[in-house]
Amino acid sequence: MTQPADPRLDFRSDTRTVPDARMRAAMTAAEVGDDVYGDDPTVALLEARVADLLGTEDALLTPTGTMSNLLAALAAAGSHGPRGAPLLVVGEDTHMAFLEADGLRQFAGIELLPVPQRPDGLPDPDAVAAVLAAGGGRPAVVCLENTSMMRSGNALDAAATRALADLAHRYGAHVHLDGARLANAAVALGVPPAELAAPVDSVAFSVSKGLGAPVGGLLCGTHAYVARAREVRSALGGSMHQSGVIAAPALVALDRLPELAADHATAAALAAGFATVPGAGLLRPPRPTNMVMARVAGLTPEECARRLAGHGVRVLPLPNGFVRFAVHRAHDMIGVRAAVDALAAVAATAPVARTTSEGAPAGRGLTTTAWTEES
Numbered sequence: 497m498t499q500p501a502d503p504r505l506d507f508r509s510d511t512r513t514v515p516d517a518r519m520r521a522a523m524t525a526a527e528v529g530d531d532v533y534g535d536d537p538t539v540a541l542l543e544a545r546v547a548d549l550l551g552t553e554d555a556l557l558t559p560t561g562t563m564s565n566l567l568a569a570l571a572a573a574g575s576h577g578p579r580g581a582p583l584l585v586v587g588e589d590t591h592m593a594f595l596e597a598d599g600l601r602q603f604a605g606i607e608l609l610p611v612p613q614r615p616d617g618l619p620d621p622d623a624v625a626a627v628l629a630a631g632g633g634r635p636a637v638v639c640l641e642n643t644s645m646m647r648s649g650n651a652l653d654a655a656a657t658r659a660l661a662d663l664a665h666r667y668g669a670h671v672h673l674d675g676a677r678l679a680n681a682a683v684a685l686g687v688p689p690a691e692l693a694a695p696v697d698s699v700a701f702s703v704s705k706g707l708g709a710p711v712g713g714l715l716c717g718t719h720a721y722v723a724r725a726r727e728v729r730s731a732l733g734g735s736m737h738q739s740g741v742i743a744a745p746a747l748v749a750l751d752r753l754p755e756l757a758a759d760h761a762t763a764a765a766l767a768a769g770f771a772t773v774p775g776a777g778l779l780r781p782p783r784p785t786n787m788v789m790a791r792v793a794g795l796t797p798e799e800c801a802r803r804l805a806g807h808g809v810r811v812l813p814l815p816n817g818f819v820r821f822a823v824h825r826a827h828d829m830i831g832v833r834a835a836v837d838a839l840a841a842v843a844a845t846a847p848v849a850r851t852t853s854e855g856a857p858a859g860r861g862l863t864t865t866a867w868t869e870e871s
């Protein structure tokens with residue numbers, strides 16, 4: 497096994513936040529019932545507060561964001577109905593496409609239909625329209641992701657969300673938003689989360705990413721939709737009894753939503769530091785949040801991550817050629833400086849890639865990647 501990482505230098509994921517004293521005290525003091533009987537007051541309070549935050553009629557606590565997304569698909573389009581499993585249209589570079597496709601196939605009988613995404617993370621509207629038009633009236637669910645995982649955590653604004661949702665609605669589709677980091681998007685854009693959720697039919701929200709609660713996803717939508725999801729949750733074995741003990745720290749987490757701005761400032765400092773490192777490249781989204789994606793000329797993401805770990809800095813290598821730094825409340829400027837120094841050291845000792853015979857720019861130090869030209 498690997499060495500335990502220094503939390504300030506562990507940038508692998510914002511799920512790695514740990515519950516602090518206030519959260520643990522809230523767990524100890526939580527009033528509980530049995531949520532399967534519908535009488536856990538702390539769960540009820542959390543569900544009401546998240547529904548209020550997102551402007552939906554109702555919300556359902558689930559163990560994970562993954563289960564929220566699975567329930568979202570199953571509750572959306574009556575995959576038990578006579579017309580067969582719904583078409584599930586997702587961006588090809590999303591958490592659902594990368595990490596949830598197997599579960600959706602095995603447990604919902606749904607094959608995902610991945611479509612390309614724009615640089616801001618929005619599924620390409622023409623591609624979505626083409627898939628829906630070819631669907632021949634099959635029930636369909638169109639999924640968005642905000643923030644966009646593989647677009648360096650870009651925050652999608654309400655106008656882009658609405659444009660795609662309106663298009664999908666014209667085809668009668670249900671629109672689901674994987675909003676595991678919707679709180680980050682809202683803080684970065686300076687709008688209430690409800691504004692970003694308004695155009696869609698259901699939202700999967702997470703309290704265990706940057707908000708810092710130990711456990712919890714919430715699936716939000718209309719009363720009828722959430723009631724269906726509640727039945728499916730039970731069938732999947734996701735109903736929980738004294739779940740007030742996990743709802744209590746989640747309520748603390750909700751109070752901390754504005755504090756995500758500090759994470760975004762830390763991530764901006766990290767990006768600014770990396771931009772000064774010769775040989776390092778950055779994926780810069782139009783509306784950054786708490787992610788920084790970097791690469792070093794001549795190194796694969798896996799090798800880059802391995803070498804950074806040699807300096808005590810932990811990151812996640814991604815299939816898009818970059819390593820991910822996910823900033824959260826445990827991070828500070830000391831860790832930022834250490835991470836910039838580590839990336840500089842890795843870049844300084846990276847194999848000098850040579851220009852290929854075709855003259856491709858493989859050997860030049862990547863300068864800061866201006867990938868957002870078109871947006």
Ligand SMILES: *Cc1c(COP(=O)(O)O)cnc(C)c1O
Nearest residue numbers: 560561562563591641645674676
């Ligand atoms: C983390 C994440 C999920 C899944 O949440 P878990 O609670 O880890 O199951 C889903 N979608 C996105 C975009 C995520 O970042």
